[in-house]
Amino acid sequence: xxxxxxxxxxxxxxxxxxxxxxxxxxxxELVRMVRQDCGSxxxxxxxxxxxxxxxxxSLREKPVESLxxxxxxxxxxxxxxxxxxxxxxxxxxxxxxxxxxxxxxxTR
Amino acid sequence: MKSxxxxxxxVLLSACAAPALRGTGDLGLVIERASGxxxxxxxxxxxxxxxxxxxxxxxxxxxxxxxxxxxxxxFGRDGGLTKVDLLERxxxxxxxxxxxxxxxxxxxxxxxxxxxxxxxxxxKVFDAETLELLADIPAAFGDGKQFSxxxxxxxxxxxxxxxxxxDAGEIWVADLSTPRAPKLTKFRNIGSxxxxxxxxxxxxxxxxxxxxxxxxxxxxxxxxxxxxxxxLADYGKGAEKLPVFKMPHLRGWAVAGGRAxxxxxxxxxxxxxxxxxWREVGRIPVKGQPxxxxxxxxxxxxxxNFAFPDYSHVQVIDTLEQKVVQTLAPGKAVLHMEFTPRxxxxxxxxxxxxxxxxxDTASFAKLAELPAQNPSGIFFTSRAARIGF
Numbered sequence: 102x103x104x105x106x107x108x109x110x111x112x113x114x115x116x117x118x119x120x121x122x123x124x125x126x127x128x129x130e131l132v133r134m135v136r137q138d139c140g141s142x143x144x145x146x147x148x149x150x151x152x153x154x155x156x157x158x159s160l161r162e163k164p165v166e167s168l169x170x171x172x173x174x175x176x177x178x179x180x181x182x183x184x185x186x187x188x189x190x191x192x193x194x195x196x197x198x199x200x201x202x203x204x205x206x207x208t209r
Numbered sequence: 210m211k212s213x214x215x216x217x218x219x220v221l222l223s224a225c226a227a228p229a230l231r232g233t234g235d236l237g238l239v240i241e242r243a244s245g246x247x248x249x250x251x252x253x254x255x256x257x258x259x260x261x262x263x264x265x266x267x268x269x270x271x272x273x274x275x276x277x278x279x280x281x282x283x284f285g286r287d288g289g290l291t292k293v294d295l296l297e298r299x300x301x302x303x304x305x306x307x308x309x310x311x312x313x314x315x316x317x318x319x320x321x322x323x324x325x326x327x328x329x330x331x332x333k334v335f336d337a338e339t340l341e342l343l344a345d346i347p348a349a350f351g352d353g354k355q356f357s358x359x360x361x362x363x364x365x366x367x368x369x370x371x372x373x374x375x376d377a378g379e380i381w382v383a384d385l386s387t388p389r390a391p392k393l394t395k396f397r398n399i400g401s402x403x404x405x406x407x408x409x410x411x412x413x414x415x416x417x418x419x420x421x422x423x424x425x426x427x428x429x430x431x432x433x434x435x436x437x438x439x440x441l442a443d444y445g446k447g448a449e450k451l452p453v454f455k456m457p458h459l460r461g462w463a464v465a466g467g468r469a470x471x472x473x474x475x476x477x478x479x480x481x482x483x484x485x486x487w488r489e490v491g492r493i494p495v496k497g498q499p500x501x502x503x504x505x506x507x508x509x510x511x512x513x514n515f516a517f518p519d520y521s522h523v524q525v526i527d528t529l530e531q532k533v534v535q536t537l538a539p540g541k542a543v544l545h546m547e548f549t550p551r552x553x554x555x556x557x558x559x560x561x562x563x564x565x566x567x568x569d570t571a572s573f574a575k576l577a578e579l580p581a582q583n584p585s586g587i588f589f590t591s592r593a594a595r596i597g598f
Binding site: 137138141142146183187 | 286456518
């Protein structure tokens, strides 16, 4: 069973990381969405609010996959909504990876 | 002779440079959330008079006013509490009072300013004059080692503050008639995850909206011994809840003509409640999930803005007809609306279009457009005289 799970993970992980990065324009939109719209609960600086902090140090221990699915599907029992109507899996993955290394500021 | 003339000219000039006397009744602030600044605005001239900078992280910032209308207390997300002088357009005082803060209130007598904090969870009360800390009230619950995020802080008569504990499902009323020795009344098991609260315009009822279940918790502050009761407990029955992309705000209440208009969380509806019985008397379908549901000061209209992704529109409900009579598109990402003191016009912030748009509330004509950097909250000094603002 564990081996099977590892196999699935092995299948999933390269897929996700091999996905193309969003275009520069889409990346700007995603950064703005995270800062402004996610920011209404997690704070503009992502230090947390009603939702938990999304700073690199607070996410370090968390697996990328679970964060990606939290973004896409939301988290039951908490106010975290699913964002899958507004981004695809590769974009959610891109956001999670940026969050884990310290999220970029908006550029004007 | 020449030198006498130049002295005379200098005297005249300096006399002209002296600031003209003026009141503050038509002044206000627009929060510019990304740049940590506030624009001081004049709602008679529909103009920006100037800016005050250096207020820190102003995401979700809000403001209350000293009762003389000269000073604004700006509560920043980063725990900053800044006292801004509207006339001199400068920071009069500034402290960092917490790690993560969500708003505040001013007491009935105007002497106390209270801040509600997420981190460390609780309420802190300051001297409005000096910002000296007078009382620290941690929101401890359960075994007493956990601290809840505090939401829905409102001033209520008797120099009290009412607020809700998001993580604990409690409402507390803190009596600060002796500021350094607050007396607490705790209402437990009021419902799951209260996300915001409001006090009715007469200061009698405190209502907390619930995220974790349908309905709202209501306390009659004139009869606190009756405890909290649940109202609108089944407004969501049988329907699947939509995901909520932004929590509604209850502050900025809409109570008009014996009815309260409340955002239905997770629905595209405004709930209408009879304030005599606190029973639902109607639902008004709207364009998106309501965030602010605000009554024009005369109560004839209710203005509603929406959560992402419907946040580029504003709708107006006519309270006689009980339906939407106007849909406006002021700009991208409408975050807040503020009525002029008697409601002939409304100021609306469009964050992503970097502007504040002023509308006539009778004709819906656009009266002005003012440039602002990512504007969010708009707060006029007329709040100084209103309970719950």
